[in-house]
Amino acid sequence: MMLFSRIQTIDLILIKFQILICGNFAKPVCKFKSSDTVKSKTKEEMASHSKTKSNYKSLMKKGFFEIAATLLHRVKSTSQLSDEEQVLYDMCLCRLSFLPPIDLTNDYCRILSTSQSIDQSMAPIVAEQILRHLKSKMFNHKHSKLLEYFAGNELFTLYLQSFFNVDISIEHKIRELRTTILDLSNDVFSCNASYYNLAVSLAIQACHSDYILDISEDELGKLATLEHECREKETDDYFEKTCFIKLAMYLPPTENLKQKFNSINSKTKVERKLSQHIDERLDYLGDANTVPLLFSRGNIKERAPVTEVKSQYENYPFPRWSNVLTSKSKRTFREHMEHRESSNKSISVPDNIDILVAGCGTGKHVISLAERYYYSTITAIDFSATSLKYARMKVDRATYPDIEFYQADILELTNWERQFHLIESVGVIHHTIDPIRTLKVLVDLLNQGGWMKIGVYSRLARRYIEFARQVIAEENFSDDIEGMRAFRNFVLKSRETSDLRKLIHYADFYNTNHLKDLAFNACEKVFDIPQLKAMLELLGLEFRGFQLDNKRHLSKYRSIFPEDQAGINLDNWASFETENPDTFIGMYQFWCKKK
Numbered sequence: 001m002m003l004f005s006r007i008q009t010i011d012l013i014l015i016k017f018q019i020l021i022c023g024n025f026a027k028p029v030c031k032f033k034s035s036d037t038v039k040s041k042t043k044e045e046m047a048s049h050s051k052t053k054s055n056y057k058s059l060m061k062k063g064f065f066e067i068a069a070t071l072l073h074r075v076k077s078t079s080q081l082s083d084e085e086q087v088l089y090d091m092c093l094c095r096l097s098f099l100p101p102i103d104l105t106n107d108y109c110r111i112l113s114t115s116q117s118i119d120q121s122m123a124p125i126v127a128e129q130i131l132r133h134l135k136s137k138m139f140n141h142k143h144s145k146l147l148e149y150f151a152g153n154e155l156f157t158l159y160l161q162s163f164f165n166v167d168i169s170i171e172h173k174i175r176e177l178r179t180t181i182l183d184l185s186n187d188v189f190s191c192n193a194s195y196y197n198l199a200v201s202l203a204i205q206a207c208h209s210d211y212i213l214d215i216s217e218d219e220l221g222k223l224a225t226l227e228h229e230c231r232e233k234e235t236d237d238y239f240e241k242t243c244f245i246k247l248a249m250y251l252p253p254t255e256n257l258k259q260k261f262n263s264i265n266s267k268t269k270v271e272r273k274l275s276q277h278i279d280e281r282l283d284y285l286g287d288a289n290t291v292p293l294l295f296s297r298g299n300i301k302e303r304a305p306v307t308e309v310k311s312q313y314e315n316y317p318f319p320r321w322s323n324v325l326t327s328k329s330k331r332t333f334r335e336h337m338e339h340r341e342s343s344n345k346s347i348s349v350p351d352n353i354d355i356l357v358a359g360c361g362t363g364k365h366v367i368s369l370a371e372r373y374y375y376s377t378i379t380a381i382d383f384s385a386t387s388l389k390y391a392r393m394k395v396d397r398a399t400y401p402d403i404e405f406y407q408a409d410i411l412e413l414t415n416w417e418r419q420f421h422l423i424e425s426v427g428v429i430h431h432t433i434d435p436i437r438t439l440k441v442l443v444d445l446l447n448q449g450g451w452m453k454i455g456v457y458s459r460l461a462r463r464y465i466e467f468a469r470q471v472i473a474e475e476n477f478s479d480d481i482e483g484m485r486a487f488r489n490f491v492l493k494s495r496e497t498s499d500l501r502k503l504i505h506y507a508d509f510y511n512t513n514h515l516k517d518l519a520f521n522a523c524e525k526v527f528d529i530p531q532l533k534a535m536l537e538l539l540g541l542e543f544r545g546f547q548l549d550n551k552r553h554l555s556k557y558r559s560i561f562p563e564d565q566a567g568i569n570l571d572n573w574a575s576f577e578t579e580n581p582d583t584f585i586g587m588y589q590f591w592c593k594k595k
């Protein structure tokens with residue numbers, strides 16, 4: 001059903017774009033009739049027309065990656081792509097929001113095994129590609145076949161190594177696979193390199209997911225025996241290695257076991273990857289106070305109290321990420337805003353701006369800004385030392401200049417002698433006791449006429465999460481990893497059609513730190529649009545439009561409210577959201593300007 005509506009959507013978009021791209025075509029020339037068959041009367045004609053780079057580029061600029069990828073894929077089937085086309089093609093594939101009905105297995109294998117910039121946001125598309133294959137192969141569920149099939153599935157092992165899984169059917173396979181591998185004798189392991197490779201990939205996956213998956217009593221018993229043997233027995237390297245991998249598919253390795261594994265010479269590529277992931281995790285969770293406090297004790301009026309929220313982000317830094325998709329279109333902030341504000345051309349900010357990221361988390365937000373705008377300085381603050389350590393580790397590796405991280409509570413910034421052209425605070429103030437007071441501190445740090453991007457939760461869009469939070473409170477699930485695992489089991493046992501079951505469609509359901517942020521947050525407030533409007537008025541901020549990931553919402557809004565092409569009337573947006581309650585499913589993210 002879902003696939004069918006997607007095909008219809010791509011059909012419609014393609015028809016619309018054929019008119020734009022190939023203006024001389026009298027009729028639409030291409031229709032998707034089934035999930036993987038592209039039928040077209042004039043395929044070659046289409047390919048030759050669309051083979052101008054400007055077409056791909058303009059499609060990409062408009063965010064139509066699915067069509068650009070489909071066109072390039074079609075070109076690729078008849079002639080080799082030029083270097084530039086190849087880069088554009090890969091960029092499209094990394095940014096797809098739904099999978100076009102073409103087989104991209106080989107392309108994703110190539111990208112996942114070679115590219116440095118693979119972002120977690122690609123996981124759902126790669127998962128869908130894997131599932132399509134599984135369904136089409138009428139997969140046999142017997143254990144021996146299961147292991148054989150997945151050990152020989154390159155895309156699956158690369159998926160495990162690259163992202164945390166975001167799909168429930170794949171999760172079931174992962175659980176079956178590790179149970180099967182746990183029972184394999186070391187002899188079978190040693191004869192079959194592909195089984196071993198799969199096991200190492202499952203161990204990397206466990207690390208990616210922060211060990212979210214539940215472990216059965218039976219498995220716990222076997223793991224305890226293994227650990228004991230590994231610790232107590234005189235064993236050889238090979239035995240230790242296989243024990244280590246089996247344990248690491250389930251649990252974070254102890255320091256001692258990790259050292260033993262690290263000391264083994266001549267590791268394979270995938271073993272080195274596992275070592276790196278485990279080291280990184282132990283590193284940022286270790287002594288965290290490596291990023292300086294912004295203010296020493298004497299320099300602030302009052303240190304904000306340590307809250308439950310701070311403790312939460314110390315133990316569960318968010319988000320967990322590996323890379324940011326690099327942008328090919330770095331611009332000045334002025335150019336960016338002039339493009340957004342097409343009706344109002346006078347944006348008075350310098351070419352290189354000073355940016356504050358308030359509540360920077362683990363730094364992904366910071367890097368994406370450094371990738372997007374020319375800047376003079378980026379100052380990033382957060383009160384979680386662990387998150388900052390994670391951020392510093394990633395940013396140092398990527399060598400971005402003039403980014404400074406400091407540990408501070410936003411509420412402590414009241415006497416700070418700094419002013420910024422742009423302040424971004426996304427997913428932060430709704431975790432504070434007093435969001436308006438927190439935002440007021442930030443507004444005072446903004447230049448006159450300066451810009452802010454704020455992200456807060458929508459009550460309407462979060463209805464399923466709010467319900468989940470109620471269930472968690474009523475059923476008394478503890479907020480540690482055991483409690484989160486028990487809650488996940490509870491969700492998975494709930495009726496297919498229940499509101500609680502909706503959680504399995506959130507990527508955050510599949511990683512411990514993310515689930516903590518999603519449904520177990522120590523403090524969370526939700527907003528509606530009238531509240532946003534009142535808050536902005538109170539703080540002297542002018543609303544300048546929502547940042548919507550799904551551009552279709554804005555098109556729909558414009559067609560309903562043609563008099564507000566800029567999308568800045570909050571009353572209209574309030575009625576739009578009532579009719580379209582999932583518009584702000586991630587968050588309300590919006591731009592505003594200091595009056």
Ligand SMILES: C[S@@+](CC[C@H](N)C(=O)[O-])C[C@H]1O[C@@H](n2cnc3c(N)ncnc32)[C@H](O)[C@@H]1O
Pocket residue numbers: 309310313318319358359360361362363364365381382383384387408409410411425426427428431432517
């Ligand atoms: C959900 S994370 C968002 C991180 C980042 N903005 C992003 O979008 O990736 C929220 C972050 O805000 C930080 N935070 C919450 N309240 C804060 C406060 N009063 N002062 C400083 N940081 C705060 C938390 O430590 C956490 O890292």
